[in-house]
Amino acid sequence: MSIFVDGKTRVLIQGITGREGVVRAQLMKDYGTNVLAGVTPGRGGREVYGIPVFDSVEQARDRVGEIDASVIFVPAALVKNAALEALAAGVKLLVIVPDRVPIYDVLEIAAAAEEAEARFVGPNTLGLLSPGKAVLGMIGGRAQRAKEWFQPGPVGVSSRSGGMTSAIAYYLSRAGLGLSTIVHVGGDSIVGSSHPEVMELFEKDPETRAVAMFGEIGTTQEERVADLIEQKKFTKPLVAFIGGKAAKSGTRFSHAGAIVDGNRGSYESKVGRLREVGVHVVEAAADIPARIAEILGSKA
Amino acid sequence: MARLYEFQSKALLRGGGVPVPEGAVASSPAEARAIAEKLGRPVVLKIQVWVTGRAGLGGIQFADTPAEAEEKAARLLGMKVKNFVVDKILVEEKLAVEFEYFAGIVMDDAAKRPLLVFSSVGGTGVEDIVRKHPDKVVRRTIDVRTGLREFEARNMVLRSGISGPALLQISDLLTKLASVARVYDARSVEVNPLVRTVDGRILAADCHLVVDDYAVYRHPDLGIEIAREFDRPPTELERVAYKAEEKDYRGTFYFLQMAEKAEEGRTLIGFHGAGGGGSMMSMDAVQSRGFTVANYCDTSGNPPASKVYRAAKVILSQPGIKGYFASGSGVASQEQYNSARGLVKAFAEENLAIPAVIRLGGNFEEEAIQILGTYLQDLPGRVEAFGRDDPPEACAARLADLVAEGGGISHEVRPMKEPLIQTSAYSFATLTGRISIDHSQCLHCESKGCISACAPRILKVDEDGRPVLAISEPEAKKGKCTECLACELYCRFHEKQAVTIELPIPGLKEYRDGIAGKS
Numbered sequence: 001m002s003i004f005v006d007g008k009t010r011v012l013i014q015g016i017t018g019r020e021g022v023v024r025a026q027l028m029k030d031y032g033t034n035v036l037a038g039v040t041p042g043r044g045g046r047e048v049y050g051i052p053v054f055d056s057v058e059q060a061r062d063r064v065g066e067i068d069a070s071v072i073f074v075p076a077a078l079v080k081n082a083a084l085e086a087l088a089a090g091v092k093l094l095v096i097v098p099d100r101v102p103i104y105d106v107l108e109i110a111a112a113a114e115e116a117e118a119r120f121v122g123p124n125t126l127g128l129l130s131p132g133k134a135v136l137g138m139i140g141g142r143a144q145r146a147k148e149w150f151q152p153g154p155v156g157v158s159s160r161s162g163g164m165t166s167a168i169a170y171y172l173s174r175a176g177l178g179l180s181t182i183v184h185v186g187g188d189s190i191v192g193s194s195h196p197e198v199m200e201l202f203e204k205d206p207e208t209r210a211v212a213m214f215g216e217i218g219t220t221q222e223e224r225v226a227d228l229i230e231q232k233k234f235t236k237p238l239v240a241f242i243g244g245k246a247a248k249s250g251t252r253f254s255h256a257g258a259i260v261d262g263n264r265g266s267y268e269s270k271v272g273r274l275r276e277v278g279v280h281v282v283e284a285a286a287d288i289p290a291r292i293a294e295i296l297g298s299k300a
Numbered sequence: 301m302a303r304l305y306e307f308q309s310k311a312l313l314r315g316g317g318v319p320v321p322e323g324a325v326a327s328s329p330a331e332a333r334a335i336a337e338k339l340g341r342p343v344v345l346k347i348q349v350w351v352t353g354r355a356g357l358g359g360i361q362f363a364d365t366p367a368e369a370e371e372k373a374a375r376l377l378g379m380k381v382k383n384f385v386v387d388k389i390l391v392e393e394k395l396a397v398e399f400e401y402f403a404g405i406v407m408d409d410a411a412k413r414p415l416l417v418f419s420s421v422g423g424t425g426v427e428d429i430v431r432k433h434p435d436k437v438v439r440r441t442i443d444v445r446t447g448l449r450e451f452e453a454r455n456m457v458l459r460s461g462i463s464g465p466a467l468l469q470i471s472d473l474l475t476k477l478a479s480v481a482r483v484y485d486a487r488s489v490e491v492n493p494l495v496r497t498v499d500g501r502i503l504a505a506d507c508h509l510v511v512d513d514y515a516v517y518r519h520p521d522l523g524i525e526i527a528r529e530f531d532r533p534p535t536e537l538e539r540v541a542y543k544a545e546e547k548d549y550r551g552t553f554y555f556l557q558m559a560e561k562a563e564e565g566r567t568l569i570g571f572h573g574a575g576g577g578g579s580m581m582s583m584d585a586v587q588s589r590g591f592t593v594a595n596y597c598d599t600s601g602n603p604p605a606s607k608v609y610r611a612a613k614v615i616l617s618q619p620g621i622k623g624y625f626a627s628g629s630g631v632a633s634q635e636q637y638n639s640a641r642g643l644v645k646a647f648a649e650e651n652l653a654i655p656a657v658i659r660l661g662g663n664f665e666e667e668a669i670q671i672l673g674t675y676l677q678d679l680p681g682r683v684e685a686f687g688r689d690d691p692p693e694a695c696a697a698r699l700a701d702l703v704a705e706g707g708g709i710s711h712e713v714r715p716m717k718e719p720l721i722q723t724s725a726y727s728f729a730t731l732t733g734r735i736s737i738d739h740s741q742c743l744h745c746e747s748k749g750c751i752s753a754c755a756p757r758i759l760k761v762d763e764d765g766r767p768v769l770a771i772s773e774p775e776a777k778k779g780k781c782t783e784c785l786a787c788e789l790y791c792r793f794h795e796k797q798a799v800t801i802e803l804p805i806p807g808l809k810e811y812r813d814g815i816a817g818k819s
């Protein structure tokens with residue numbers, strides 16, 4: 001198994017005729033993702049890389065049948081509309097790739113998704129990939145590379161950085177440890193599926209036996225993962241790296257932020273909380289595979 | 301600068317019906333006097349800078365008469381506070397304050413909603429105050445689809461222990477504050493203090509609003525120059541970098557200056573990252589190797605070679621750097637040869653004399669490493685390329701070795717040279733630049749290698765054996781020419797240097813002239 005996506009997931013691509021859309025449609029299809037349709041309003045009737053293009057998500061659904069997931073590549077200013085459209089058509093998983101989506105648009109998408117009991121990953125995400133099954137987004141860049149770099153296996157990856165999602169997954173594969181699903185949760189401060197939400201999914205996935213997490217300073221995601229562990233809602237071994245140790249902490253301008261979060265969000269707070277609940281926090285991301293191997297080895 | 305000044309924030313509040321003190325902003329003592337005259341009562345003068353604790357710095361002054369206001373304004377204007385020089389002051393009616401409260405809206409990443417915080421105690425040192433009185437602090441998340449409703453605000457204020465006439469005034473103010481935040485896409489708004497005056501008015505006595513960088517385009521009226529959060533005004537070079545990025549949406553280019561000099565015992569270097577997480581990790585790696593980074597830079601999101609080139613030129617406009625470190629995540633999804641070509645063009649133009657370590661792991665890294673290896677052998681500075689199997693820590697160590705071997709020479713920022721282009725040259729515009737081909741050279745060229753170097757296949761050989769566009773000029777300009785720089789590099793290194801690609805960076809010439817003039 002895997003989380004979010006497997007080879008059967010029925011996938012739609014919104015913005016399929018754009019600069020990124022075209023290139024990534026090829027990646028997804030070549031990789032083996034079950035891509036059934038694309039949408040670009042006004043471009044219905046065309047084909048991109050053998051994938052039929054429709055004028056709306058609803059139209060696509062009526063023609064090709066239920067859609068499980070939509071990968072969105074439209075310009076940032078149009079993301080909200082595209083996401084709400086997909087949710088309205090009953091799509092339960094969105095992967096929102098674009099960067100620079102206004103925060104209030106993300107909040108509106110979040111509210112609509114919650115109501116529809118749907119999930120979304122991103123914005124500002126490279127997406128996610130379940131090795132040998134499917135890729136949603138642009139992880140790996142080209143199908144051939146993605147197949148070489150990422151091998152199937154028992155380790156889940158959740159990362160705040162796109163590049164590090166691939167990097168950690170590649171290092172794990174190279175070390176002979178395969179991957180269940182790798183997820184780039186997105187680089188923005190508000191994302192649809194943050195680390196703790198991804199951890200809950202990994203917890204339920206029988207194939208995932210350990211998880212590697214790449215965290216960063218800012219937001220409360222990593223602290224909330226620690227909370228989950230404390231509440232026994234996440235019980236699998238977790239190895240984490242937190243980036244941003246050298247960043248200048250600088251003057252805090254927001255009193256409100258300080259009142260609400262205290263020092264949550266800082267490097268010290270994240271590392272401290274994670275260690276407190278028994279997470280293996282490593283000093284260099286390159287150390288992750290060895291730690292995971294140790295943990296899995298000792299359990300085997 | 302998506303952070304607004306107090307006077308701007310208050311103007312937005314006033315527009316949204318939130319009561320604020322009467323007053324206006326002044327840039328000269330005479331203006332301050334005129335405002336005080338118009339108000340006709342004692343005033344407060346407040347410097348407009350983004351630092352907390354202005355009162356402690358002497359940045360807040362009181363004046364009973366217009367003459368006194370003028371004199372105090374003369375003292376405040378021009379004052380230096382941290383990285384700011386005060387050029388504006390807010391002149392407002394002086395309030396007779398009875399109570400101070402606090403109100404703020406921030407983004408709650410767990411709830412994925414805006415979070416309103418209200419405290420019935422506020423003022424200077426609010427963080428400590430609320431730590432002592434947690435019972436006075438109330439919070440609730442806001443449903444973005446309904447906004448904050450009046451009764452929700454009222455219940456909240458009640459819970460903080462406030463009743464009587466202030467209750468309704470404050471709850472009304474909070475609902476309006478939430479809608480101002482929404483209308484202006486504020487990532488955060490803070491009113492500290494929110495005050496009650498002795499005559500019973502409730503006013504936002506101070507306010508700071510930060511507009512979401514990504515939504516700045518919706519608010520041209522705010523006149524935000526750089527839609528990025530800085531804790532100081534941007535430097536001249538940051539402005540240049542931002543302008544270069546502004547109109548090119550292919551990938552992103554972010555540039556921030558961090559230090560002009562190395563700290564004691566450390567070495568200053570230019571830093572060029574790719575992708576936030578990888579960049580941060582790489583920066584951690586160089587800093588723990590004894591380097592001080594002069595700047596933070598990130599080119600990512602599959603940028604064209606032209607964008608990476610511009611970033612490198614900006615980084616190399618910082619005098620005194622002793623090394624160039626480029627490194628991202630190590631396993632990038634973007635086509636790395638674009639980054640490689642951008643770096644090659646920039647390094648070759650600069651005739652780079654300092655060592656550079658380039659870690660370009662990821663898609664097509666073999667090609668990228670080969671490009672760097674083949675084209676940059678003859679520079680005075682040593683350039684070494686690494687891939688995904690080389691961790692950033694090892695690359696940082698390598699740069700330290702190279703700097704030591706090379707004797708630690710400093711990069712010299714020279715004035716920009718205009719490229720020599722024959723007026724008769726064949727040329728066409730690209731999305732952000734211009735390509736010129738000196739056809740007189742091409743007649744003797746057998747390889748015609750520029751044609752096959754062009755991956756989008758937009759060049760062809762005409763009847764006379766000269767390379768020309770195979771598509772229309774408007775198509776090339778609209779982006780069919782991807783500015784990959786392959787034609788120029790091929791011709792420069794394998795043939796007759798017939799191709800010149802000009803990629804202007806407005807303002808950089810003047811900036812460099814200024815530096816060259818100083819030294």
Ligand code: SF4
Binds near residue numbers: 742743750
């Ligand atoms: S490679 Fe250079 S010299 Fe040869 S045809 Fe092309 S532009 Fe002309």
Ligand code: SF4
Binds near residue numbers: 757781783785788
């Ligand atoms: S003409 Fe072709 S090779 Fe030259 S920059 Fe444009 S796309 Fe690249």
